[in-house]
Amino acid sequence: SQKIEQNSEALNIQEGKTATLTCNYTNYSPAYLQWYRQDPGRGPVFLLLIRENEKEKRKERLKVTFDTTLKQSLFHITASQPADSATYLCALGDDYKLSFGAGTTVTVRA
Amino acid sequence: DADVTQTPRNRITKTGKRIMLECSQTKGHDRMYWYRQDPGLGLRLIYYSFDVKDINKGEISDGYSVSRQAQAKFSLSLESAIPNQTALYFCATSDLLAGDTQYFGPGTRLTVL
Numbered sequence: 537s538q539k540i541e542q543n544s545e546a547l548n549i550q551e552g553k554t555a556t557l558t559c560n561y562t563n564y565s566p567a568y569l570q571w572y573r574q575d576p577g578r579g580p581v582f583l584l585l586i587r588e589n590e591k592e593k594r595k596e597r598l599k600v601t602f603d604t605t606l607k608q609s610l611f612h613i614t615a616s617q618p619a620d621s622a623t624y625l626c627a628l629g630d631d632y633k634l635s636f637g638a639g640t641t642v643t644v645r646a
Numbered sequence: 647d648a649d650v651t652q653t654p655r656n657r658i659t660k661t662g663k664r665i666m667l668e669c670s671q672t673k674g675h676d677r678m679y680w681y682r683q684d685p686g687l688g689l690r691l692i693y694y695s696f697d698v699k700d701i702n703k704g705e706i707s708d709g710y711s712v713s714r715q716a717q718a719k720f721s722l723s724l725e726s727a728i729p730n731q732t733a734l735y736f737c738a739t740s741d742l743l744a745g746d747t748q749y750f751g752p753g754t755r756l757t758v759l
Contacts, residue, residue, distance in 0.1 A: 578752060579736050580736075580748075581750070585747060631742070633694055634748060636690075637688055638688035639688060
C-alpha cells in the first residue's frame with residue numbers, strides 16, 4: 537500500500553535560517569504534489585503545487601523540489617520568521633484525490 | 647465571509663447517537679471531500695463527491711455516510727457514534743481545472759463519550 541513519510545521529528549530553527557522539510561513516498565506515482573500549512577485548530581491552507589514533470593517551484597520565500605526517481609519532495613522556507621511556525625503537510629495527488637502525510641511541525645525562534 | 651463553512655464547530659455526543667456534520671461552500675466548486683484528522687496520523691479521506699450524483703468512498707468510510715444535497719452542500723453522518731470516531735473533521739472543496747487545490751473549512755471537533 538502507498539506510504540507517505542514526513543520528517544518524524546519537529547523542526548526547531550533560529551529566525552533567519554532556512555528550514556528544510558522532507559516528504560518521501562512509496563508505492564505511488566502521483567501526478568502532482570502539494571504542500572499545505574496548518575495552524576493549531578485550523579484547516580490546512582494551500583501553499584504550493586508541483587507537477588510530476590517539474591523539478592522545482594518557488595513562491596516568495598518558499599521553494600519546493602520534486603524528484604520522482606527518489607520519490608521525494610523537499611520543502612524549503614528561507615529567511616524563516618516566527619510567523620512561519622506551523623505544521624506543514626505534503627499531499628500527493630492524482631485525478632481523483634489527495635493523500636496526506638502526517639505533517640512536520642516547525643517552530644522558528646526569535 | 648468564509649468560503650467553506652462547517653457546523654457545528656464543536657460537538658460532544660454519546661456512544662450510539664446519530665450525528666450529522668454539515669459543510670457549505672460558496673466557491674462554486676464541484677468537488678467536495680470529508681477528512682478526519684487524528685494526532686500523528688494526518689488527514690484521512692472518508693468520502694468524496696465530484697458532483698451531486700457522484701459519491702465515492704475514501705480509505706476509512708466504515709461507520710460513516712454522506713449526502714450531497716446540492717453543489718454547495720455536503721453532509722457527513724455517523725449513524726451510531728463510537729469513541730474511536732473522536733477526531734477533528736474537515737470538509738474541503740476543489741476545482742480540478744485549478745490544479746485540484748483543496749480549500750478547507752475550519753473543522754469540527756467531535757468527541758464521542
